[in-house]
Amino acid sequence: MTTVATAPPARRSITSGSGSPRRRLTNAAATAGMFLSLLIVLVPLVLIIGYVIKKGLPIMSWQFLTEDIPLFSRATGPGMGPAIAGTLLITGAATVMAVPVGVLGGIYLSEYSRGSLFGRVIRFLAETMTGVPSIVMGLFVFTIYTLRFQKVNAFGGALALGCLMLPVIIRTTEEMLKLVPGDLRESSYALGGRKAATIVRVVLPAAASGIVSGVLLAVARAAGETAPLLFTIGIVNQTNWHLFSGANTALSVQIFSNAQSVFPGPQERAWGAALTLIVIVFLFTIAARLVSAFFTRRHASQ
Amino acid sequence: MAIDTRPAPAPAAPPPAPLAGGPNPPGRISDRVLFVLAIVGGGLVLVILALIAVSMISKGWPAVRSQGLDYFTSDVWDPAHGVFGTLAFTFGTVVISAIALLFAVPLSVGIALFITEVAPRSLRRHIIYVVDLLAAVPSVVYGLWGIAVLAPALPGFYTYVHDIVAPIPVLGTVLDGDPIVGKSFMTAALILALMVTPIITSITRETFATVPQSQKDAAYALGATRWEMIRAAVFPHSRSGMVSAVLLGLGRAIGETIAVALVIGSNAQITAKMFSGGDALPSVIANEFGEATGTQRSALIGMGVMIFFITLTIGIIARTVLNRSARRAEGSL
Numbered sequence: 110m111t112t113v114a115t116a117p118p119a120r121r122s123i124t125s126g127s128g129s130p131r132r133r134l135t136n137a138a139a140t141a142g143m144f145l146s147l148l149i150v151l152v153p154l155v156l157i158i159g160y161v162i163k164k165g166l167p168i169m170s171w172q173f174l175t176e177d178i179p180l181f182s183r184a185t186g187p188g189m190g191p192a193i194a195g196t197l198l199i200t201g202a203a204t205v206m207a208v209p210v211g212v213l214g215g216i217y218l219s220e221y222s223r224g225s226l227f228g229r230v231i232r233f234l235a236e237t238m239t240g241v242p243s244i245v246m247g248l249f250v251f252t253i254y255t256l257r258f259q260k261v262n263a264f265g266g267a268l269a270l271g272c273l274m275l276p277v278i279i280r281t282t283e284e285m286l287k288l289v290p291g292d293l294r295e296s297s298y299a300l301g302g303r304k305a306a307t308i309v310r311v312v313l314p315a316a317a318s319g320i321v322s323g324v325l326l327a328v329a330r331a332a333g334e335t336a337p338l339l340f341t342i343g344i345v346n347q348t349n350w351h352l353f354s355g356a357n358t359a360l361s362v363q364i365f366s367n368a369q370s371v372f373p374g375p376q377e378r379a380w381g382a383a384l385t386l387i388v389i390v391f392l393f394t395i396a397a398r399l400v401s402a403f404f405t406r407r408h409a410s411q
Numbered sequence: 412m413a414i415d416t417r418p419a420p421a422p423a424a425p426p427p428a429p430l431a432g433g434p435n436p437p438g439r440i441s442d443r444v445l446f447v448l449a450i451v452g453g454g455l456v457l458v459i460l461a462l463i464a465v466s467m468i469s470k471g472w473p474a475v476r477s478q479g480l481d482y483f484t485s486d487v488w489d490p491a492h493g494v495f496g497t498l499a500f501t502f503g504t505v506v507i508s509a510i511a512l513l514f515a516v517p518l519s520v521g522i523a524l525f526i527t528e529v530a531p532r533s534l535r536r537h538i539i540y541v542v543d544l545l546a547a548v549p550s551v552v553y554g555l556w557g558i559a560v561l562a563p564a565l566p567g568f569y570t571y572v573h574d575i576v577a578p579i580p581v582l583g584t585v586l587d588g589d590p591i592v593g594k595s596f597m598t599a600a601l602i603l604a605l606m607v608t609p610i611i612t613s614i615t616r617e618t619f620a621t622v623p624q625s626q627k628d629a630a631y632a633l634g635a636t637r638w639e640m641i642r643a644a645v646f647p648h649s650r651s652g653m654v655s656a657v658l659l660g661l662g663r664a665i666g667e668t669i670a671v672a673l674v675i676g677s678n679a680q681i682t683a684k685m686f687s688g689g690d691a692l693p694s695v696i697a698n699e700f701g702e703a704t705g706t707q708r709s710a711l712i713g714m715g716v717m718i719f720f721i722t723l724t725i726g727i728i729a730r731t732v733l734n735r736s737a738r739r740a741e742g743s744l
Contacts, residue, residue, distance in 0.1 A: 136636035143529055146521030147538065150608055154545050157556045164559075213452030221449055231453040233730060238456055240659065240726035241719065242666020244693045245463065248700075248715040252466045272459055279456065305445040333549025336668040336693070340700050361551045361669075365697075368555045368673055376559065383552050394547050398540075 158387070165384025168377045174385070178346045178363070178378075185374035189382050191348040195359040196389065199263050199342065200332045202352055203270035208324055211275050212313075215282020215320075220308055232283070238276035246272045247337035254341070261343035263357040269337030274327045281323025285316040318404035322397045329393035333386060335361035360386040463719060471713030474706055482713065488679050488695075490703070495710035497717070499679040503691040507596055507671065508664040510685065511603035516657055518604070519611035524641060526612075527619040539616070546609035554673035557602045562593035562674055569597070569686045588686030594676035596689040602670050607660040614659060618652025618736070619645055651736035658729035662722045668693035692718055 173187035214235070222228020250269040255261060289312050297307040313320075343356030344366075360382045367379035475482050478495050485496025526538050569591045576582040588595060622645050630640035646653075676688025677698055692714045700711050 132636055132639070136638040139638035139641070140529060143521040143525035146518040147525050147542075150518055150522065150545065150605065151541065153605055154541070154548075156560075157548060157552065160556055160560055161552060210452045210455055213449045214456065215452075216445070217449035217453035221446060222453075228453075231456055233727075233734075234460055235453075235456045236730050237723060237726045238460060240662045240666075240722055240729075241460075241463070242663075242668065242693065242722055244666065244668040244696055245467075245715050245719045245722075248696065248712055249463045249467060251700075252470045252712065253462060256470075275459070276456060279453065303439070303442050305441040308445060329547060333547075333551065335549070335551045336697060339697060361549060364551045364555055365669055365673070368551075368558050379555055379559075383555050386549060387552060390547055390549060394544075 161380065161383045161387055164377075164380035165382075168381040169384060173378075173381050177348065178358070179374070180346055182367075182370070183372045183374055185377065187378075187381075189360065189363065189378060189385060191345060192358050192360045192363040192382060193385060194348045194350060195263065195342065195345075195357040196332055196361070196386070198350060198352065199266040199270060199338065199357065199359055200328060202263065202267035203274060203331055204324070204328055206267065207271040207274040207278055207327075211278025212282050212320065214275070214279040215286060216308060216313075218279065218283040219286035220304075220312070235276040235279045239280065241273075242336075243269075243273055243334050244336040246270075247340055250337065251340045260353075261341065261356050262354060263342055263349070263352050265341030266338040266357065266359065267352070269341055270331040270334060273334065273337065274331050277327040277330075278320075278324055281327070282316075282320050285319035285323065286312060288319065289315045318400050322401035322404065325393050325397035325400065329390045329397065332393065333361060333390050335359075335365050338362050339365070360389075464716075467712055467716045467719065471709055471716045474710035474713045477706055478710070482710070486679070486681050490699070490707045493706060495706065497692070497710070497714055499681050500690050500692045500695050500714065501717070502681045503596065503599075503675065503679075503689040504665055504693070506685070506689070507600040507603055507675070507691060508661055510597065510600035511607060511664050512657060512661060514601070514604035515608045515611055515660060519608050519656070519660070520615055520653070522608070522612045523616040523619055524645070526616055528637060528641060528645070539613075542609050542612055545605065546613075550606065550667060550670045551673075553602050553606060554670035557598065557670060557674040558594070561602070562598055565593045565595075565598055566591055569593075569595075573686065584683050585685050587684040589682060589684045591686040592676060592688050594674050595687055596675065596685045599671045599675040599689070599691065600685070602674055603664045603667055606667060606670065607663050610663055611656045611660040614656035614733075615649065615653055618649040618656070621652075622648045651732050655729040655733035655736070658725050658732070662725040662729065665725070666693060666718055666722050668697050672697040 168187065170187060173189055174193060175190045176188040178188045178191055179186065214231070218228055218232050218235075222231070246269045250265050250272070254268055255265045293311055293315060294307055297311045302311065338359050339362065342359065342362070344362070345356045345358050349355045349357050364379050364382045364386065367375035367382070370376060370379075474495055477493075478485075481487075481494075481496050483496075483501075484498055485494075486499040486502070487494050487496045488499065489495075522538075522542060526535055526542075530538055569586075569588060573583075573587050573591065576586050626644040626648065627640055630644045635643060671691050672694035675690055675694055677690050677694070678688030679690045679695075680687070682689070696711050696714055700708065703711055
């Protein structure tokens with residue numbers, strides 16, 4: 110500011126700035142701030158994953174994964190089998206319900222709605238529905254299923270998780286179908302394919318890996334949900350593979366109740382369950398990335 | 412009309428029958444079936460949202476009727492005596508969401524800028540992946556870490572912070588506790604901030620990525636530093652995207668249940684001291700619904716209705732802003 114720049118520093122990297130020291134300092138501070146933000150967020154992430162591994166590994170064993178949950182909740186030692194079974198059963202049932210409906214909804218939005226008012230409304234509502242909190246879905250299923258039919262079972266939890274997954278799957282399917290080039294549809298029409306045949310035999314297969322990847326992400330998110338299950342599936346200490354009969358439990362619910370205990374036994378089981386849950390969730394997340402990486406690579410090579 | 416040198420068009424014969432053939436080809440039925448199935452699949456969204464509103468309002472209404480306006484304006488929640496005022500929980504929800512955004516928004520914008528403007532291209536995907544991992548961690552795991560590791564460690568830090576800011580008028584009160592405890596408004600807000608950061612980051616990042624390169628180059632050509640370019644080209648172009656990102660983060664923060672339930676301290680009170688225990692709408696539902704019956708259950712469902720409509724309204728505003736900005740971005744290209 111005190112000295113007048115005689116000549117612009119020619120050919121210097123423009124991003125380093127040619128201004129006064131103050132401007133350069135501000136720029137450096139801003140860049141440092143951006144990097145710092147990333148660091149501030151990554152430290153807790155590393156801490157959380159580190160703690161889950163450190164505290165979860167000691168109790169991890171074959172017995173932990175398969176044995177029943179101790180009846181006496183303060184007891185130490187293993188047993189999370191019923192919760193693992195419950196998480197798999199409930200999430201699986203939710204997926205079975207939500208995927209066909211969601212894919213059909215996505216097909217409607219991408220292939221049929223053609224900017225119609227109904228289509229626009231449904232798309233908007235599906236987007237909005239992704240933001241409905243999971244506790245609301247839990248209360249909703251409690252009022253229309255659990256309370257109405259006086260049934261506490263895995264199916265209630267699956268209904269709630271399915272409602273959470275549905276809008277995500279609709280949106281992913283629509284996005285993926287829209288990526289399929291129009292030429293493909295026209296080729297099919299030119300060969301005499303009718304609309305339904307074109308969608309089912311040509312368009313869907315072309316978008317399949319993208320849809321699968323989106324579904325896997327939705328499954329990963331649903332598997333970790335707690336709030337929708339709290340009032341719908343009840344609690345049980347033994348493995349129950351029945352969808353419609355008898356109470357059930359899940360890893361997330363076990364973590365929630367054991368985390369509030371002051372005794373070491375349940376706390377250990379909470380960390381073990383957390384490690385198991387994180388492994389399940391990350392496996393699905395990684396699978397989704399692998400599927401979509403495969404998709405983009407094949408896409409790029411075309 | 413252009414001169415048509417080609418031979419006359421084919422005689423007006425009936426168009427060739429589709430290969431599937433016949434006056435009522437089998438494909439026609441499957442066309443119908445798929446269309447009906449698809450529209451039902453899409454329409455289910457409408458049905459579910461309507462059912463949520465109707466069924467929950469009808470189950471929550473008895474509490475509002477029995478408590479009157481006090482249901483919303485009283486901070487006395489006393490199930491033993493049948494008194495259900497929700498104001499303390501609404502207060503808690505508003506306060507922790509606001510503090511969470513106060514931390515999360517600058518962090519998210521910083522990370523999004525780092526990814527789009529600073530990080531080398533080869534690193535970008537990896538950073539995005541790592542930040543997305545934050546969103547993949549289940550909220551109950553955040554809660555477990557919060558209650559078992561973070562909350563016990565924080566009172567010392569809180570006391571230290573309070574001692575520094577004590578003489579400052581407003582901060583001295585806000586950064587205080589009654590008493591200072593680990594499971595508090597502030598702890599819940601910190602965990603929430605961590606949970607909404609990946610959401611806000613991903614939307615702002617996508618908005619920043621739509622800023623036209625020409626505008627950035629123009630700013631650089633005028634001699635701007637990177638930070639000046641960001642302020643002159645990136646921010647003005649991304650304002651509505653950032654607003655909707657913040658709103659979507661807010662919606663997520665208001666609805667977040669389990670992690671907050673574990674670390675907020677379950678202490679229904681309205682206080683300016685953020686280092687003391689509090690409670691929030693969703694966490695009360697999670698903690699009390701299991702044993703609740705009668706009016707209490709109805710009051711808790713009513714709180715669910717409040718959360719539903721608040722998050723729905725915020726979501727609708729956010730999506731409207733986002734769609735409008737996306738349309739404008741398409742138009743400007």
